[in-house]
Every structure is written in structure tokens, then in C-alpha cells.
Amino acid sequence: MTTPNSTLRAVRMGLLLSQDEFARAIREAGTRAGQRNDASKRLVQRWEAGITAAPRPLYARALESVTGLPVEALGFAVVPMARVSEDGQGGHDLQDSPVGIPEASGTPTPQAAPRGNYSGVWLSTYEFVSSGRNNEVFTGKHFVVLLQHGNRLTGRSLPNASLNPDSPLTLDLQIDGTAVTGTWTEQTASDGYYRGARYFGALQMLIDPTGRRMSGKWCGFGKEFDVNTGPWELRLMDSSTSKATLAAYDRAPDAS
Structure with missing residues (x-):
């Protein structure tokens, strides 16, 4: 039995691309790189259905170009490759961008069934302290499309x-x-304060009884070999993932 690649599907939907449009973007990325490929809607469907568990290197490079993410972060069954900065640092509020998070090993622990379907558009809000800016507290907000499979x-x-x-x-x-x-990953803007660094960490939250809010804390590595943490909340905006709904939330959240 194959397991659908809901990660890739979430990324594609987050880019507001249909399967046809995503395939076209992959072909165009290959052409720009001088490595033409034959990506098609059918290939994207096979990836998202889990029928093709790992892309060929030709497609992997194009996928990374289109999504801005390493292929091991796109839900494929590939061995993660550590991409660590020279100083070995990682986590929140750093100037370089290590990424590799190893897969868990051992026997899986049986999990309780989820109480509902949490697919939809959610407002993600977290806070972090910037040690490089006089320990000022900053807030990060995103409208996120979540997709659930099991x-x-x-x-x-x-x-x-x-x-x-x-x-x-x-x-x-x-x-x-x-x-x-689970885990979170954020790619900062290349022209922003963190100069395009890629940060990652762990996240744990509890779902409230209404099923419309998740709240908890993130953690990530600091500059001085410590672990930083802060609050994180997800609040349901719309349970629909239609193209019209995603387009309506394709805007910057309110700063307040």
C-alpha cells in the first residue's frame, strides 16, 4: 500500500499551482538550468499519490528550484543530506542555515486517532527573541494551508x-x-535581517476542544549552544482548501 505524499501536495497548493501548472513550472526550471525534463500532470499525480516514492535527480533539482525547499523536505522517501554551515550552528535567530534533521528510528509508537479533520487555512503566529537586536520580542505570522492524511x-x-x-x-x-x-522550517528573505538563512526546530501543541485552535511552543538552537523556545499558535480561518479560498488568504496577515 502506498502512502500519499501530502507534504508535496501542501507545498504545491501553498504555491497556488494546479498539478498542470506545477508540472509546467518544473519543466521551465529544468530549461533554465539547461537540464530539460518531461514533467507532466501525470508525473505530479504519481508523486502526490506516493506511487513514485522518490524523484530522479533531474527532477529533484527542478523541484528544489520551484519550491525553494530541499527535496528531502518535500515528503519523498530519500535519505536526508545534512547541509550544515561551516560553524555548525542552527536554529532560530542565527546567521547561517543548517538543515538536516535525521529520521526517527526504532519501533513506531501506536497513536490515538485524530478527533477530526484539520485540513484548511490556518493563521500561524509565533514569537521569538532576537538576541542580535537587544533581546527584542518579534512576532512571525503566516497564513498556512494544512492538509491531513491519517x-x-x-x-x-x-x-x-x-x-x-x-x-x-x-x-x-x-x-x-x-x-x-513535529517540526517547522522557515526560509527567511534574502534581503531581510537574516539574509536568507534557513531555520528549523521542533514544535509541540495541544488542540483545544473546538478543534479550531492549536497552541503550544517551538524550540530551536541558539548562537551560544543553547536551546531557545517561545509560544506558537495555529488558529483555523477556513476549513476549505479550494483555489478561491487559498487565493483569498494569499496576503500578509494583520500585524496586530
Whole structure:
């Protein structure tokens, strides 16, 4: 039995691209790189259905170009490759951008069934302290499309839906009853304060009884070999993931 690649589907939908449009973008990326490919809607469907578990290198490079994410972050069954900066630092509020998060090993723990379907558009809000800016507290906001498959919840911010421009956010979460646990990754803007650095960390939240809010905390590595943490909340805006709904939320959230 194949497992659908809901991560790739969430990323594609977050880019507001149909399967046809996504295939065209992959072909165009290959042409720009001088490595033409034959990406088609059918190939995208096979990727998202999990029938093709890993893309060939030719397609992997084009996928990275189109999505702005390493191929191991797109839900494919590939071995993660560590891409660590020279100083080995990583996490929130750093100047360089390591990424590799190893896969978990051992026997999976049975999980409680989720109480509902949490697919939809959510407002993601987190806070962090910037040690480089006099320990001032900053807020990050994104409208994120979440897609659920079984106990897995994957998300990607919409293209223009971050409080800080050009800072896409991805989430890879597991639901166990009312507990949500997983990882987050944010690519900062190349012309922003963090100069295009890519940050990642862990996230754990609880779903409230209404099923319309998740709240908890993130953690990530600091500059001085410490672990930073802060609050994170997801609030449901719309349970629809139609193209019209995604287009309506493809804007920067209110700063308040």
C-alpha cells in the first residue's frame, strides 16, 4: 500500500499551482538550468499519490528550484543530506542555515486517532527573541494551508501570506489524540535581517476542544549552544482548501 505524499501536495497548493501548472513550472526550471525534463500532470499525480516514492535527480533539482525547499523536505522517501554551515550552528535567530534533521528510528509508537479533520487555512503566529537586536520580542505570522492524511498534518504558507515578505514556512506534524508534535522550517528573505538563512526546530501543541485552535511552543538552537523556545499558535480561518479560498488568504496577515 502506498502512502500519499501530502507534504508535496501542501507545498504545491501553498504555491497556488494546479498539478498542470506545477508540472509546467518544473519543466521551465529544468530549461533554465539547461537540464530539460518531461514533467507532466501525470508525473505530479504519481508523486502526490506516493506511487513514485522518490524523484530522479533531474527532477529533484527542478523541484528544489520551484519550491525553494530541499527535496528531502518535500515528503519523498530519500535519505536526508545534512547541509550544515561551516560553524555548525542552527536554529532560530542565527546567521547561517543548517538543515538536516535525521529520521526517527526504532519501533513506531501506536497513536490515538485524530478527533477530526484539520485540513484548511490556518493563521500561524509565533514569537521569538532576537538576541542580535537587544533581546527584542518579534512576532512571525503566516497564513498556512494544512492538509491531513491519517495522523499526519503537513503545511505550507501561501506565497504572499507572511508578515515578513518572502519568508515561507513549512510544517510537518503528527497528531496523537489532542497532541500535535513535529517540526517547522522557515526560509527567511534574502534581503531581510537574516539574509536568507534557513531555520528549523521542533514544535509541540495541544488542540483545544473546538478543534479550531492549536497552541503550544517551538524550540530551536541558539548562537551560544543553547536551546531557545517561545509560544506558537495555529488558529483555523477556513476549513476549505479550494483555489478561491487559498487565493483569498494569499496576503500578509494583520500585524496586530
